[in-house]
Amino acid sequence: MVTQPKTDLLALLAQDFSFKGETSHPMHNTHAFAAKFPPQLPRVFIESLTKPGDIVLDPMCGSGTTVVEASHLGRIGIGIDMDILAVKVSQAKTCALGPPLVRHTINQVVDHATFNYRARTLDIRSFLKENYGPKVISFFQYWFRKETIEQLACVAKEIKRLTNPAIRNFCEVVFSSIIVTKSGGISLARDLAHSRPHKDGSKKVKNAIESYAEKAEKILAAMDKARGVSGRAVMLRGDARSLPLAKNSVDLIVTSPPYANAIDYMRAHKFSMYWLGLDYDYLSNLRKRYIGAEVKLDLQEFPHRLASEVIRKVSGKDIRKAGILLRYFQDMEMASKPALTRNMSYFYISLL
Ligand SMILES: C[S@@+](CC[C@H](N)C(=O)[O-])C[C@H]1O[C@@H](n2cnc3c(N)ncnc32)[C@H](O)[C@@H]1O
Structure with a gap:
């Protein structure tokens, strides 16, 4: 069943997102990570659209900003990412070690x-x-x-x-x-x-x-x-296109997907992942499976009009880029499909 979120999303999106001078959770600066959220951004949506005890998911959690904020606010944060370093960093930020x-x-x-x-x-x-x-x-x-x-x-x-x-x-x-x-x-x-x-x-x-x-x-x-402000959080390695979660199992999803063909996470992460024992060929193969990777598909119709138009326009200038974009749209379509959220408070903050 599709219902409206508790708060008007358009009103939320109309507010000032500059967050100047605001402090954030001390663990956010544990590790550099490309294109990470300003922590205040997921916090606005978590505070307004959920209540303590609710489950908040980020299926492409990167360095775990959403999950840290969710658990800090008394929600249960679930973070999933395909990237090994992302999951490690998110785990380190939310672990309950003394x-x-x-x-x-x-x-x-x-x-x-x-x-x-x-x-x-x-x-x-x-x-x-x-x-x-x-x-x-x-x-x-x-x-x-x-x-x-x-x-x-x-x-x-x-x-x-x-x-x-x-x-x-x-x-x-x-x-x-x-x-x-x-x-x-x-x-x-x-x-x-x-x-x-x-x-x-x-x-x-x-x-x-x-x-x-x-x-x-x-x-x-x-x-x-x-200490004393961390709550419950779970981190998993997984693929946003086939999540290991049941339908209607989470209250809110806040995520920022990768851009199409812009940031190659593995290119940087392998510098430390090799040292931690990850295999050269294994990481090379994993790299091609990321959403947003520079991997093209043969051009074919895409079922959404606007996306199809964009692909057609790009193909006029660069067929290869159009194939990469098609794959990106197909991946994002797969990642958006599962109806995991209880109240359809489900949206991506996507910067294409
Ligand atoms: C823009 S970053 C997210 C940054 C995050 N919001 C933060 O604050 O750190 C996008 C993430 O999507 C992940 N990703 C790419 N393809 C994925 C897939 N198929 N399943 C899950 N995560 C994926 C990347 O590894 C990367 O960590």
Whole structure:
């Protein structure tokens, strides 16, 4: 059954969304992520369209902004994303770990890594050979300085030994956050979080173990601040085109889908995902399955008039781009199909 949302959506959309000077939840800055929501944006819709205890879903949750806000407001947040790093970051932001336990583990990781690096007790060549394939090692050698590879290997080795999944995930996200970052990351790439990476051989790169310790301290301070405000949240890896959720099972969906052919998440995320043990070919194949990926379909009719018109216009200038757009529209159609929401308070904030 289709009913109207509790609040008039048009009235909500008419308000000022500049959010200047407003503070946000301390965990939002845990990790850089391209095209993430200003946290106040999902908050407006969650506050106005749901009540405490309701279920809020973001099926393309990215860094988990919607889910953090939902659980902070006493709703149950569900976040799903196809991207491995996105789910890791969202999990780290919403995990219920106590900062003292995490701090203890981080200190151990940093102390052992520092010792191994300074005393040269880790055989870097053997460590790399045992843990990464030849294509990944070549990638490391192209994008990281020799001493950075040595420092990162020392940290990666310590993280691999951790057995508590939530703590290990937290440590992995800190690790990734010093590589995939807007500026000042420890690879030789410029502005990895937002654009196509360009190598800059003259880039000043900090010591990776020290960067790890500094970033961990910042996130732990945010965790300390956030204590007592986090609520219930669930994160899953999944595909928005075939969600593992029953019909009418959520109260509100707030999401910002990828743009068509604009941001290639894997291009940046692989810089840290390889270090965390993900396979070269596996990530290459996964990359093609993202909504918005640069993968084209052969042109054919699309059942929506407006979308068809756009595809036709684009095909007049660039057939390949038109094929990419067709695939994007088909994917978005699939992702919008399931009637998961109880009251059809269902909308995408889509910037095409
Ligand atoms: C614009 S970002 C979302 C950013 C998010 N709102 C935030 O605040 O961080 C779009 C997300 O869609 C994800 N995505 C792409 N294809 C997907 C699919 N088929 N299923 C689920 N997520 C997908 C990408 O991995 C990316 O994290």
